[in-house]
Amino acid sequence: MKELQGGGERVSQPRSVFVDEAVLDLNYIPSRLLHRDAELRFLTNLFRFIVDTPYEMSQRALILGGVGSGKTALAQKFGLNLKEEARRRRVRVEYIHVNCRESRGSLFMILQRAVRRLRPNFPDRGFSANELLDTLMRILDEEDTQLVLCLDEVDALIDEEGSDALYNLTRVQEERLEGPRRLSLICISKDPEKFRELDKSTLSTLQRNAIRMPEYTRPQLSDIVTSRAEIAYRPGAISPEIIDFISELATSEGGDARYAIDILWRAGKYADTDYAREVLPEHVRKATAIVFPAIRPEEIRQLSRHEKLALLGIARHFMHSRETKATTGEAELSYQVVCEEYGEEPRGHTQFWKYLNRLSGVGVISTALQASERGRTQLISLPKVPAEALERELTKIIEQG
Ligand SMILES: Nc1ncnc2c1ncn2[C@@H]1O[C@H](COP(=O)(O)OP(=O)(O)O)[C@@H](O)[C@H]1O
Ligand SMILES: [Mg+2]
Incomplete structure (x- = not known):
């Protein structure tokens, strides 16, 4: 809206309740991961060898937990820390995070995304999944680097391709008896049952290195929502009562932080639509009417x-x-x-x-x-x-x- 002048009165542009809406985006990685110190430490220790004794080992880990329990955030945070530590110690490492569901559970598409991260101009045709896997290993050799490949929502891959795909991914490193170790895996799933059909050795390593993410409690959700709201919202645009309200709702949805942050965002959108200066309970209720925990x-x-x-x-x-x-x-x-x-x-x-x-x-x-x-x-x-x-x-x- 333009500023209206004249008559001594000024109607200024309506302000948004947000100062930085982007931090409420689904893919935003929070700068601080709250209440997941033990999980982050466990994961970091599992992969410590990558910087301590590079090229000598490869590892597999599994992150399990309900929707919005912070699985993706944990893995991404781990990846950022790993790259930072590697830079400090002058060790070569890549961390690549691929969402298998967005890749429609296709090993081909997943590997293509991974290869493209290392070689952005890699052609999109003419290769089978297995050829892409060989290509990936060859690129790692050429760059003399190590890779932690994170397969987020790996259920989609198992649904689409059965257990073979995961098996091939773990074998490709093991079959190279000689030479440097290059490829490690992190799998993320909300469904522990999915791993039943995997072969015993793949399964047992994964189970040994499984991190189970408990549901967030109400005070924990409140901390998570507060810390995000502080950077997303204009001071005074969202009250502690509203944050409590949202945390309470998300607690009853199984401690789902993603739901909490979605509601936090949509409630603000409704506040803006109403030209309100702050988020009101009715904006939260409107948000819950369209943000379904089962699908966003x-x-x-x-x-x-x-x-x-x-x-x-x-x-x-x-x-x-x-x-x-x-x-x-x-x-x-x-x-x-x-x-x-x-x-x-x-x-x-x-x-x-x-x-x-x-x-x-x-x-x-x-x-x-x-x-x-x-x-x-x-x-x-x-x-x-x-x-x-x-x-x-x-x-x-x-x-x-
Ligand atoms: N411990 C945490 N601290 C800060 N933000 C978190 C934390 N856990 C989850 N979040 C945020 O909540 C949302 C959902 O988390 P996400 O990692 O996507 O859950 P999952 O992958 O388990 O479904 C994301 O926006 C994420 O940044
Ligand atoms: Mg996730």
């Missing part, structure tokens, strides 16, 4: 168009159903109707099945197999999100393109 608007945006349409179909189905579960057939039918509405050719059954897998991987739907007369059918439920609210949000996002 950002995550909805990251889904492909047809995954969004499939989810919209499921939401529509449950809006009009008295049942808690839907069959794959019902969901697919509803998806087809939605496709027609949006002028899209519905994809086939196999593809639809994949969309369901992805949606359940994200956590927005649950699926369970059930035996029936005609074999096994998959039942779908939407346990954590109100169908109507989801429908509204999805429609908005789909229509924005």
Whole structure:
């Protein structure tokens, strides 16, 4: 808004409650990791050899914990510290953090991202995943460096490729009996069950080096929210009561710091929309109405168009159903109707099945197999999100393109 002058009165530009909104971004790495000292120390000790006795060992570690328990933040912080320490000691190390879900669980895409971090102009075609793995090792040789590769949300990789991919990643280093050790792995998962199928030796090392992240308690969440709010918000724009309110909500969502920070951000957006000078409880309540713990608007945006349409179909189905579960057939039918509405050719059954897998991987739907007369059918439920609210949000996002 322009400043209006004349009549002696000045209406100044409405101020935002934020001074630095970017620190509330999903990918922001906090400068201080609170209440995770023991976990950070454990991880640092596991990989201490990289700077103490470079090239002599490789290591694997596993970080386990619920959504928003600080797994990603812990790994990223570890990576930054490691690089800093390596620089001080003049040791060559790279830390590469790849989110497997964003790479659609494809080993090829994950390795491609890793290779691109080291060689930005690496061509995007003409290689198989295994060739890329060899290429990665060769680049590490050429640069004479060590790499800690962090596979965040590794569940997606196991879902898509089975246990082979992880097996290959661990073997590629072990098969090089001679010469320097170069590749270490950190896996991150919210689901300990996922590792059941791995071969024994891969599994046992991972389990030995597993870090379990407990749920954050309410005072811990309050510290995390306060420290972030202090840099994101204008002084006085958010009161300790509001911070308490948000911490309380996130505590009942299983100590989910990500939920807390999402609410912290969206509440501020609503305050700005109202031209309010500070965040009020009603802004927080409005935020909780669209930030579902099971899926964030950002995550909805990251889904492909047809995954969004499939989810919209499921939401529509449950809006009009008295049942808690839907069959794959019902969901697919509803998806087809939605496709027609949006002028899209519905994809086939196999593809639809994949969309369901992805949606359940994200956590927005649950699926369970059930035996029936005609074999096994998959039942779908939407346990954590109100169908109507989801429908509204999805429609908005789909229509924005
Ligand atoms: N101990 C902590 N101190 C400061 N910020 C934290 C802490 N734990 C989590 N966060 C913040 O909370 C959000 C969610 O954490 P994240 O690491 O993404 O959780 P997860 O990967 O376990 O789902 C991020 O914005 C992160 O920066
Ligand atoms: Mg994470």
